[in-house]
Amino acid sequence: MKVVAYIRVSTKGQGDSGLGLEAQRDYITRAAEQNGWEIVGEFVDVVSGKLAIEDRPEGAKALALCKEQNAQLVVAKLDRLSRDVHHIAGLMKTTKFKVATMPQAQTFELHLYAALAQQEREFIATRTKEALASLQNRADAGDAVAVQKVKNRSDALAKGRAVADITVANDQRMKNVNAHQAAIKPHLESCLYNKVNTLQSVADCLNGKGLRTARGSAFTPTAVRRLMLAFNVSF
Structure with missing residues (x-):
């Protein structure tokens, strides 16, 4: 069976360092060897999973090659396709795909797994939101420990934003240098x-x-x- 390997990392740092990228490639390569799949192409996106795969630059190319070669798409893990069950369900209507960590899973099983994974993420998001609200309430009431935790979280978020700003500035500087x-x-x-x-x-x-x-x-x-x-x- 012909397959097209698709790899996705969420940040430029992961893409540049290979962090996550090589692990995904290894999953796919081993699954191909164990199941007799022939990898006819590989595409790598550095993009958020919030975008449907057909809206990603390399994802669209991977889907086109699948159609051209009559091949199936293969990803290391299901969340590399999407974290949105609706995206995955839509893809199932047009493209056959395999997941390297679950090579024998059929369409129904993958759909069920995606739905359960999304539900768990929503539960975690809700619990996190409630915990943060409770922490803020305790801080507002004068709880010294809660006040310090709120401050630590605020500092960490500010540091993360600063790092992101520096990264964007460096990227723009390199673009300017390359253009020059x-x-x-x-x-x-x-x-x-x-x-x-x-x-x-x-x-x-x-x-x-x-x-x-x-x-x-x-x-x-x-x-x-x-x-x-x-x-x-x-x-």
Whole structure:
């Protein structure tokens, strides 16, 4: 049986580090070996499970390949498809799929498991909300322990938001650097084509064209070396 592997991680950090990604790939690979499945493609999304798989960039490609190859979709765990039972039920109408951790499970069993998992998440969310409300009430009444717990939670949330803001800022900075480098590349190649053969001469060539580094500075031999390494070019 042909299968298309689909892997999803929720954050860019997980995608970059491989945390979660390699574990999912291992589940799928082992299930394929044990069940005689032929993996004809693999797609990886770094996206929230709140989106239906057909609305995810790589998820849509995975579904298209399943149709093209007459293959089944395979995921490591059911929540990699979705945490929403309605999304999973909708997918069942159009695409056959397997779950590596439950390779023998049939459609009805998977639907039931998804419904139970969603119900459990809703119970946990409700219990958490009620516990936080109770904690806040005790804090408002002057309970010193509760006050400290509320403060600790608030500090942790603020720290999490700060980390998220830094991550977004760093991502944008890298996009800007990449865009700047892409714009500089043809000029760098032009300088190299003109037989310059030292880092200083390349810097002089770029500066002579009125170009500047991503930080707005004149090019130096060190800046040129970094640029050439980024493009994997040499004299």
